Amino acid sequence: MSVKIFFGKQTAEGVVTYSTPEGISTQLEKSVLSYANNMLDLGATDFSGGETYNSTKSETFNSLQAEGDQFLIGIETKFDTPIEWNSKTLEAILPSLGYAKVGADTFYKMTSDEPAWYTVVVSDTLNNKTTVYKDCKVNSLSINAAKGALVNGSLSWIGKTAEFEAGIVTESASTNRGDSLVAIDSVIKIGGSPVTTDVESVAIEINNNLEAKGSIDSLYTKKIRRSAPQATSVKLEFNSYDQARFEATKAKAIANTNENLELTLKDGAKTIVIAIPKLFIATSDRGDYKGAGTHSLSMTASVNNADNTPAKFTF
Numbered sequence: 001m002s003v004k005i006f007f008g009k010q011t012a013e014g015v016v017t018y019s020t021p022e023g024i025s026t027q028l029e030k031s032v033l034s035y036a037n038n039m040l041d042l043g044a045t046d047f048s049g050g051e052t053y054n055s056t057k058s059e060t061f062n063s064l065q066a067e068g069d070q071f072l073i074g075i076e077t078k079f080d081t082p083i084e085w086n087s088k089t090l091e092a093i094l095p096s097l098g099y100a101k102v103g104a105d106t107f108y109k110m111t112s113d114e115p116a117w118y119t120v121v122v123s124d125t126l127n128n129k130t131t132v133y134k135d136c137k138v139n140s141l142s143i144n145a146a147k148g149a150l151v152n153g154s155l156s157w158i159g160k161t162a163e164f165e166a167g168i169v170t171e172s173a174s175t176n177r178g179d180s181l182v183a184i185d186s187v188i189k190i191g192g193s194p195v196t197t198d199v200e201s202v203a204i205e206i207n208n209n210l211e212a213k214g215s216i217d218s219l220y221t222k223k224i225r226r227s228a229p230q231a232t233s234v235k236l237e238f239n240s241y242d243q244a245r246f247e248a249t250k251a252k253a254i255a256n257t258n259e260n261l262e263l264t265l266k267d268g269a270k271t272i273v274i275a276i277p278k279l280f281i282a283t284s285d286r287g288d289y290k291g292a293g294t295h296s297l298s299m300t301a302s303v304n305n306a307d308n309t310p311a312k313f314t315f
Helices: 087-097 243-254
Strands: 003-011 017-019 025-027 038-042 048-057 072-084 120-126 129-146 153-157 161-166 185-191 199-205 211-212 223-226 232-238 260-267 270-287 293-302 312-314
Touching: 003 087, 025 293, 038 087, 072 129, 087 129, 087 270, 087 312, 120 153, 153 211, 199 260, 232 270, 243 270, 243 293
Parallel strands: none
Antiparallel strands: 003 017, 003 038, 003 120, 017 025, 048 072, 072 153, 120 129, 129 153, 129 161, 129 199, 185 260, 199 232, 211 223, 232 293, 260 270, 270 293, 270 312
């Protein structure tokens, strides 16, 4: 099966326009093929989920000891898209986290804006069909950089509706995302000091903590709301165990001392810097006691810092 996935940021909930990665507004018409122009290739490596049909079962007695009628009461639209990141995709998806440039800032930071709405299009060449997911929000995002690998991750989505349309999105009708990021050029700093040679992998996860809300008169999701504050976390896997580092980590945790992390990624001539200014230690685990030892470190971010944001993204 030949499938590609595209996305575009809507200007508002329920509004049939979206802004392209270049900021141009395009009017959506009835056919998906007419608004595929300038939608961005997500760089997805898989797709799972879609629609879940929720039913309730009648509990009235019947002549047999068997379940009776069931009735469809709701349709949930949820799906996951594992992806390979690049700079264009990452920058286009940041509004889904409520991130934007503010005033004279040269970087993206979290604002009071609600997570943006997106249209996600799954183009299926084999069946000559397109599935259009409208009014979608990103529930969680992950960025993983590991030794010898492409910088990958995943997006978990919540949407309102899914519609099927004939035809596919052609390559010429969409915006090329460019090459995937490769972790080999990554630079990692903790507390301002380079630790790249000590780290085997780093994972950043941002959870919007969204949930779908329905209404008594509809099968479909009517509202998408936060159930808890947005949470940002970092996990580091060190390539060796260091007793001094392990003890220092414990001392920082006990003293409630915060840490900061900076991850630099290369996209050709472009540089992407992800800075997380204020992190608190959540777990510090030692493993492989039969061997030389391993060390994994998990931290959670706070918004209480000079930039007033859990993370900063500079392109």
